[in-house]
Amino acid sequence: MDRIFVWLMRLILSLAVIGALFFAFSWYVLSRSLPDYTKTVQFEQLIAPVEIVRDTANVPHIFGKNDHDTLFALGYAHAQDRLWQMTMLRRTAQGRLSELFGEATLPIDMTVRRLAIYSAARQSLSALRPDTLAKLDAYALGVNARLLEINNGALGRGAPEFFLFSNAISPWTAADSLAIIKLMGIQLSSHLQQEVLRARASLILDDDRIKDLLPDMPGNNQAEIIDFTRLFPEIPPNRATAEAPRSALSPFKSIALSGASNAWAALPGRSATRGTLLANDPHLELTAPSIWYLARLELSTGGVIGGTIPGLPLVLVGRSAKLGWGLTSSNLDDTDIYIEKLNPLESSEYQTPEGYKPFIKKQSIVRIKDKSPVTLEMFWTDNGPVLPGSHANLGAVTPAGHVTSVAWTLLSSQDTSVEAGFDLMAAQSVQEGLQASRSFVAPSQILTLADSKQIAMRTIGALPKRDPRHQSKGRLPSAGWLAQNRWQGVLDPSVNPVFLNPASGILGHTNNKYTDRSFPEHISYDWGDSQRVQRMTRLLQTREAHTRDSFIEAQLDSVSPAARTILPLIGAELWFQSEAVAEDSTAGRRQTALDLLANWNGEMNEHLPEPLIYAAWLRALQKRLIVDELGPLHEAFTHVEPLFIERVFRDVSGASIWCDVVQSRRMESCSEMSRLALDDALAELVETYGSEITALRWGEAHQATHDHPVLGDIPILRWFVNIRQSTSGGDHTLQRGKTIGTGPNPYLNAHAGAYRGVYDFADPDSSVFIISTGQSGHPLSRHYDNLSKLWRRGEYVPMTLDETLARAGATGLTTLTPVLDQTDR
Numbered sequence: 001m002d003r004i005f006v007w008l009m010r011l012i013l014s015l016a017v018i019g020a021l022f023f024a025f026s027w028y029v030l031s032r033s034l035p036d037y038t039k040t041v042q043f044e045q046l047i048a049p050v051e052i053v054r055d056t057a058n059v060p061h062i063f064g065k066n067d068h069d070t071l072f073a074l075g076y077a078h079a080q081d082r083l084w085q086m087t088m089l090r091r092t093a094q095g096r097l098s099e100l101f102g103e104a105t106l107p108i109d110m111t112v113r114r115l116a117i118y119s120a121a122r123q124s125l126s127a128l129r130p131d132t133l134a135k136l137d138a139y140a141l142g143v144n145a146r147l148l149e150i151n152n153g154a155l156g157r158g159a160p161e162f163f164l165f166s167n168a169i170s171p172w173t174a175a176d177s178l179a180i181i182k183l184m185g186i187q188l189s190s191h192l193q194q195e196v197l198r199a200r201a202s203l204i205l206d207d208d209r210i211k212d213l214l215p216d217m218p219g220n221n222q223a224e225i226i227d228f229t230r231l232f233p234e235i236p237p238n239r240a241t242a243e244a245p246r247s248a249l250s251p252f253k254s255i256a257l258s259g260a261s262n263a264w265a266a267l268p269g270r271s272a273t274r275g276t277l278l279a280n281d282p283h284l285e286l287t288a289p290s291i292w293y294l295a296r297l298e299l300s301t302g303g304v305i306g307g308t309i310p311g312l313p314l315v316l317v318g319r320s321a322k323l324g325w326g327l328t329s330s331n332l333d334d335t336d337i338y339i340e341k342l343n344p345l346e347s348s349e350y351q352t353p354e355g356y357k358p359f360i361k362k363q364s365i366v367r368i369k370d371k372s373p374v375t376l377e378m379f380w381t382d383n384g385p386v387l388p389g390s391h392a393n394l395g396a397v398t399p400a401g402h403v404t405s406v407a408w409t410l411l412s413s414q415d416t417s418v419e420a421g422f423d424l425m426a427a428q429s430v431q432e433g434l435q436a437s438r439s440f441v442a443p444s445q446i447l448t449l450a451d452s453k454q455i456a457m458r459t460i461g462a463l464p465k466r467d468p469r470h471q472s473k474g475r476l477p478s479a480g481w482l483a484q485n486r487w488q489g490v491l492d493p494s495v496n497p498v499f500l501n502p503a504s505g506i507l508g509h510t511n512n513k514y515t516d517r518s519f520p521e522h523i524s525y526d527w528g529d530s531q532r533v534q535r536m537t538r539l540l541q542t543r544e545a546h547t548r549d550s551f552i553e554a555q556l557d558s559v560s561p562a563a564r565t566i567l568p569l570i571g572a573e574l575w576f577q578s579e580a581v582a583e584d585s586t587a588g589r590r591q592t593a594l595d596l597l598a599n600w601n602g603e604m605n606e607h608l609p610e611p612l613i614y615a616a617w618l619r620a621l622q623k624r625l626i627v628d629e630l631g632p633l634h635e636a637f638t639h640v641e642p643l644f645i646e647r648v649f650r651d652v653s654g655a656s657i658w659c660d661v662v663q664s665r666r667m668e669s670c671s672e673m674s675r676l677a678l679d680d681a682l683a684e685l686v687e688t689y690g691s692e693i694t695a696l697r698w699g700e701a702h703q704a705t706h707d708h709p710v711l712g713d714i715p716i717l718r719w720f721v722n723i724r725q726s727t728s729g730g731d732h733t734l735q736r737g738k739t740i741g742t743g744p745n746p747y748l749n750a751h752a753g754a755y756r757g758v759y760d761f762a763d764p765d766s767s768v769f770i771i772s773t774g775q776s777g778h779p780l781s782r783h784y785d786n787l788s789k790l791w792r793r794g795e796y797v798p799m800t801l802d803e804t805l806a807r808a809g810a811t812g813l814t815t816l817t818p819v820l821d822q823t824d825r
Contacts, residue, residue: 075142275762
């Protein structure tokens with residue numbers, strides 16, 4: 001027995017030693033790719049020495065003597081910290097994910113290649129000025145300098161993720177940066193999905209019920225509801241096609257998780273310090289690392305600081321010494337779906353206003369890991385590329401003998417958006433910023449500007465020129481062979497709405513409707529917000545003088561105006577039906593929940609039970625209202641639409657009919673539906689979180705999902721690379737925390753302000769910013785998640801252009817020098 005024990009101990013010790021050695025070896029290999037921030041290195045592509053000063057938050061302050069060297073250093077810094085992220089963005093834009101991930105990502109690659117965004121990016125290089133091309137090339141040289149350094153120094157392939165994939169890393173090019181802009185446009189847009197959803201709903205519902213479920217924003221530019229069955233009567237209702245499962249790697253987001261944002265600005269007359277103020281928090285899907293990367297650049301026109309996206313040599317949101325700029329999604333309708341009729345005698349032709357015409361055909365070879373390559377047949381019409389029926393369920397709205405194509409400003413091969421970005425960084429005033437933005441093409445945004453005296457908002461991006469006789473006004477797929485449905489180019493940038501120095505002294509945008517212009521200059525019929533704007537207006541207009549801190553307070557506000565409006569409607573009768581019941585019974589839990597909600601102010605605070613009860617109740621209620629009318633289509637409505645619930649319970653235009661269950665003989669009331677939905681919600685919560693209603697916590701369900709798109713699903717590794725945090729906010733709060741809406745926990749916070757910035761031009765160096773994770777994309781780096789803790793608590797880091805302050809707090813200094821100092825030539 002003693003002998004067995006001795007050998008068992010030897011075996012355990014041996015395994016422990018082997019495990020320790022393996023861990024030490026893995027740590028050594030993986031840590032080789034951690035960048036050294038304190039060093040001097042030579043590169044022949046430089047003109048003069050350039051310094052990268054890292055502050056305590058690992059924000060690089062780049063001091064170059066010319067723009068070429070500064071942008072070279074930005075490319076180098078991006079590649080130091082986010083090389084894996086950059087290469088993944090490029091692979092996605094090129095349609096080359098399957099080379100790494102096999103057949104799982106093949107549908108993504110095929111759709112991206114059909115859209116040909118990388119080809120359009122390459123062609124757009126010819127539309128750029130020589131100075132713009134030189135800047136893109138300088139940035140690419142910096143990225144490639146880091147790649148060369150990694151290869152020559154055996155620096156762990158540059159990032160731990162590369163050890164899982166043997167594929168070589170191609171040199172960076174100017175076209176790669178342009179392609180990333182287009183890729184971000186895909187992630188921000190939802191008009192294609194909205195057209196499909198509206199068309200599918202139109203096949204089932206009449207006009208009044210469409211207005212309930214997909215309501216227009218209040219105002220004068222509401223469009224006639226077009227009956228899709230009148231356009232294409234041969235499509236049967238409730239037809240669905242096999243849609244490709246949504247992947248974390250896919251740039252094609254659901255309607256609910258496409259772009260959003262907040263921005264507001266104040267004139268000196270509304271500022272306590274008599275300087276302008278600007279706040280901006282763009283909302284994007286949360287990832288680890290964040291899509292944002294903070295940086296300061298010293299350019300020939302002065303210093304700029306703010307949020308960059310790795311792969312792009314632009315400060316997209318931020319400020320200079322004289323000008324601040326922010327971005328929000330404009331909701332401009334930049335996309336139209338066309339139903340193309342095939343020639344019944346020759347399927348390689350489609351109908352046009354002039355008769356049948358052959359498709360433009362191209363082939364592309366898609367390489368797949370561990371599989372034979374696939375040759376992809378791609379087709380283009382005059383309107384745009386042909387997409388498969390599996391994409392966004394296009395097949396559900398495509399008649400037999402037809403295919404669908406898409407027109408999209410994002411597909412422009414003469415895209416000068418990056419040029420607008422460089423010009424904006426150089427602008428010294430609001431007027432110069434407005435002028436710089438005119439060359440922006442896609443994705444359309446609202447640009448908010450502030451200098452020391454003025455503020456402005458402008459819709460930037462190309463607006464399609466549509467015929468006033470367009471059959472669906474761009475709201476539904478339309479016949480591609482009719483001339484009145486086809487685009488006639490784009491409108492002149494002067495048509496885009498501009499708001500300058502309003503009399504109220506305040507400008508703000510929460511993706512809300514901001515114009516009542518009529519079609520075809522209407523901008524959009526589908527807007528992104530009807531709720532946050534109410535809270536923004538209250539917070540900004542009821543206070544006479546604002547400060548940086550009051551703007552921060554508004555950014556972090558977690559009160560839901562939707563909850564304050566809807567709860568009195570859906571609970572009106574239930575609150576007065578109390579009776580003596582056991583606390584652990586269904587009725588008892590319902591009464592406890594109603595008592596909690598009766599005293600709740602609508603604040604979606606992570607420490608409270610009420611927000612979770614409210615969110616679950618509304619989800620269950622909307623499902624009960626629509627499931628019998630829509631059938632399988634109800635699954636497409638993943639998020640609660642407050643205007644729909646309000647219309648139903650106020651019985652606007654007979655909307656209370658939704659409360660009746662179609663399949664039952666009797667007429668159900670809205671009060672009954674509300675009670676049943678609350679019971680459904682509480683049963684779900686009890687099963688998931690326990691029977692004590694008062695012990696529920698919103699933050700336990702509403703965790704921010706800063707997940708690694710690749711390693712985040714791998715057992716064990718997920719505990720190291722995913723960042724999960726309890727968070728406040730919700731779908732309709734200024735502190736946006738959009739729930740994921742699907743899966744075992746639909747309340748996860750999946751879409752939020754991953755960048756927050758507040759700029760005070762009375763004291764510019766008191767400006768602040770933050771991102772949602774950390775600067776580094778390396779899981780072993782202390783800068784991988786250090787800023788996420790501040791982000792969660794609503795804290796910020798200084799946003800200074802003061803070189804002395806940056807150097808005083810430096811934690812690293814990288815000096816890049818030319819092999820031969822060309823300044824002496």
